Amino acid sequence: MRGTRDITEAFRRFWPLTRGDRGRLVAVIGCVIVAALAETASILLFAEITDHALNSGSLSAFWGPALAWLGTAVLGAAVGYGGNSLAVWTAERFVMRLRAKVFAHLQELPPHFFRKHRRGDLVSRLTGDVEAIEQMVVSGVVGTVSAVFSALFYGVAALWIRWDLALVTFVLAPLFLLAARRFSGRIGRAARDERAAEGAITSVVEESLGAIELTQAYNRQHAEEARLDTEARNWMRASVRGARATEMYEQVVQVVETLCVLAVIGLGAWEISQQRLTLGQLLAFAAFIGYLYPPVRDLGQLGLTLTAATAGARRLAEILDARPSVSDPATFKPRSGTRASGVRGGAPRRGNGMRGKVSLHSVTHQYPDASHPALRDVTLTAAPGELVLVTGPSGAGKSTLTQLLVRFYDPSSGVVRLDGTPLPELPLSHLRDQVTLLPQRTHVLHGTIRENIAAGCPDASDTDIEQAARDAAAHEFITALPDGYATRIAPGTAALSGGQLQRIAIARAMLRPSPVLVLDEPTTGLDAEASHRIVEPLRRLMRDRTTILITHDLTLAPYADRVLFLEEGRLRAAEPTRRTAGTRTR
Numbered sequence: 001m002r003g004t005r006d007i008t009e010a011f012r013r014f015w016p017l018t019r020g021d022r023g024r025l026v027a028v029i030g031c032v033i034v035a036a037l038a039e040t041a042s043i044l045l046f047a048e049i050t051d052h053a054l055n056s057g058s059l060s061a062f063w064g065p066a067l068a069w070l071g072t073a074v075l076g077a078a079v080g081y082g083g084n085s086l087a088v089w090t091a092e093r094f095v096m097r098l099r100a101k102v103f104a105h106l107q108e109l110p111p112h113f114f115r116k117h118r119r120g121d122l123v124s125r126l127t128g129d130v131e132a133i134e135q136m137v138v139s140g141v142v143g144t145v146s147a148v149f150s151a152l153f154y155g156v157a158a159l160w161i162r163w164d165l166a167l168v169t170f171v172l173a174p175l176f177l178l179a180a181r182r183f184s185g186r187i188g189r190a191a192r193d194e195r196a197a198e199g200a201i202t203s204v205v206e207e208s209l210g211a212i213e214l215t216q217a218y219n220r221q222h223a224e225e226a227r228l229d230t231e232a233r234n235w236m237r238a239s240v241r242g243a244r245a246t247e248m249y250e251q252v253v254q255v256v257e258t259l260c261v262l263a264v265i266g267l268g269a270w271e272i273s274q275q276r277l278t279l280g281q282l283l284a285f286a287a288f289i290g291y292l293y294p295p296v297r298d299l300g301q302l303g304l305t306l307t308a309a310t311a312g313a314r315r316l317a318e319i320l321d322a323r324p325s326v327s328d329p330a331t332f333k334p335r336s337g338t339r340a341s342g343v344r345g346g347a348p349r350r351g352n353g354m355r356g357k358v359s360l361h362s363v364t365h366q367y368p369d370a371s372h373p374a375l376r377d378v379t380l381t382a383a384p385g386e387l388v389l390v391t392g393p394s395g396a397g398k399s400t401l402t403q404l405l406v407r408f409y410d411p412s413s414g415v416v417r418l419d420g421t422p423l424p425e426l427p428l429s430h431l432r433d434q435v436t437l438l439p440q441r442t443h444v445l446h447g448t449i450r451e452n453i454a455a456g457c458p459d460a461s462d463t464d465i466e467q468a469a470r471d472a473a474a475h476e477f478i479t480a481l482p483d484g485y486a487t488r489i490a491p492g493t494a495a496l497s498g499g500q501l502q503r504i505a506i507a508r509a510m511l512r513p514s515p516v517l518v519l520d521e522p523t524t525g526l527d528a529e530a531s532h533r534i535v536e537p538l539r540r541l542m543r544d545r546t547t548i549l550i551t552h553d554l555t556l557a558p559y560a561d562r563v564l565f566l567e568e569g570r571l572r573a574a575e576p577t578r579r580t581a582g583t584r585t586r
């Protein structure tokens with residue numbers, strides 16, 4: 001039984017996340033049991049009113065059970081309200097905890113994971129799938145307990161009222177579960193397809209809006225609409241298939257219920273003809289079946305909900321099972337000779353800093369799933385105060401070098417060291433405090449320009465932030481904005497040019513007081529004047545730092561101590577240059 005195995009597996013994985021709320025879950029279950037008891041009592045009181053007040057037409061026999069019934073209903077309502085409120089609270093906390101766990105895990109995953117999975121699909125896993133699992137783990141458990149106890153109490157009460165009629169209803173009850181089992185596979189498959197189609201729709205919308213300029217400029221609107229239409233049709237097919245199966249199950253259950261009621265009435269009619277039963281008793285019992293079957297039906301339906309929820313569980317498990325490409329060392333002992341890494345005057349100084357000597361020894365790196373290495377047998381050293389410029393054709397492996405320096409990956413072979421320590425021996429957060437990467441793509445964060453610059457350096461003062469912006473030739477345009485440093489920007493919505501955003505990103509990198517700077521195409525998107533204006537302050541900052549500058553812009557070569565040429569992953573020529581700081585070559 002694959003369905004049962006999937007459900008067990010999902011519980012094994014996600015149940016531990018209820019830790020911290022299990023006391024509340026027990027309280028919810030307590031409320032559910034009391035509510036079921038109250039309901040059972042009200043049915044018994046109904047039978048009593050039917051037998052003693054209605055049958056004999058006695059009003060005096062009515063008041064006692066009627067008041068007791070009202071009291072029970074009020075108690076049931078209070079407990080039901082309390083239990084349901086607590087259940088919703090517990091369920092939402094579970095959703096928050098699960099989403100936080102998956103999100104935290106996602107943040108550890110290597111870049112190639114995000115190339116393999118569409119962003120929109122990941123968004124849908126963190127929203128819809130997370131909720132589907134809650135339906136299973138929290139609401140599912142509460143629902144099951146509620147249905148089991150209700151069925152148990154009503155069953156005992158039924159035996160109490162008329163054991164022979166009760167036995168007939170029990171004998172037929174498994175028909176509900178059989179019907180549920182018959183439909184669970186179909187509903188589960190439809191749920192799986194629906195969840196995948198939802199992810200695809202989110203992806204298409206997200207990707208299309210991300211490329212809206214291209215779409216409009218190249219008249220691709222129809223192509224994008226067709227893409228959405230294809231995914232929407234997949235979703236519609238799966239959704240209709242799931243709804244049809246659920247509807248058919250419900251109709252089958254209606255027929256089964258009618259069959260049960262007819263069997264009870266048939267047996268009752270025979271008992272009345274034998275004078276062993278009164279009409280009042282039979283009516284009371286028939287009304288009672290109306291209470292008994294819903295929880296039994298709910299149990300069957302819960303099975304279907306659980307099957308559908310396993311689709312979400314599998315999609316989340318795929319993320320949680322993806323392993324980060326690197327991990328922290330078990331222990332870390334800072335080597336002697338390290339020093340605090342504060343570089344910028346007035347900027348926060350971090351303890352445990354390092355000098356910043358970077359070395360690669362026989363480094364070869366092949367990305368997972370790639371057919372050939374991106375870097376082959378690369379050996380190089382860059383010392384504090386040195387600016388090493390790395391250039392080469394597109395696809396030569398330059399960005400791969402930066403990914404190894406911040407340890408997004410460990411090389412397939414060879415070793416990268418910082419101050420003589422192999423990078424895997426340094427705690428990741430410590431390493432990334434020491435090495436500042438300015439990625440090739442400009443990243444804008446949601447917040448003010450000030451927050452954007454201070455993103456990697458939360459303790460920085462306003463003076464430090466402004467100085468970094470001046471050094472990145474950004475201060476002038478920022479202060480010309482109506483809100484200056486308080487201007488709010490966000491990915492894709494900033495009313496700033498690509499070059500202006502790039503200068504904000506450079507200021508962010510400059511603010512970090514780390515001994516190693518790795519700049520991947522920092523001057524892309526800047527005019528020649530701006531790029532040289534940036535290199536001047538960069539040079540000042542680089543005085544104590546080790547800087548690795550990846551660029552196609554060879555006019556920056558005169559600023560470098562060394563120029564290295566990468567081609568097809570190999571360092572082809574290492575041509576020593578004389579540093580001519582301040583000399584501009586156009």
Ligand SMILES: Nc1ncnc2c1ncn2[C@@H]1O[C@H](COP(=O)(O)OP(=O)(O)OP(=O)(O)O)[C@@H](O)[C@H]1O
Pocket residue numbers: 111112115367368369370373374392393394395396397398399400401440
């Ligand atoms: N995540 C990845 N998975 C598989 N292969 C990759 C991945 N990233 C890069 N590559 C491959 O590795 C090689 C080197 O890529 P890299 O991005 O380092 O080149 P680059 O020199 O920085 O190029 P550019 O100047 O165009 O930015 C290329 O062949 C590229 O296709």
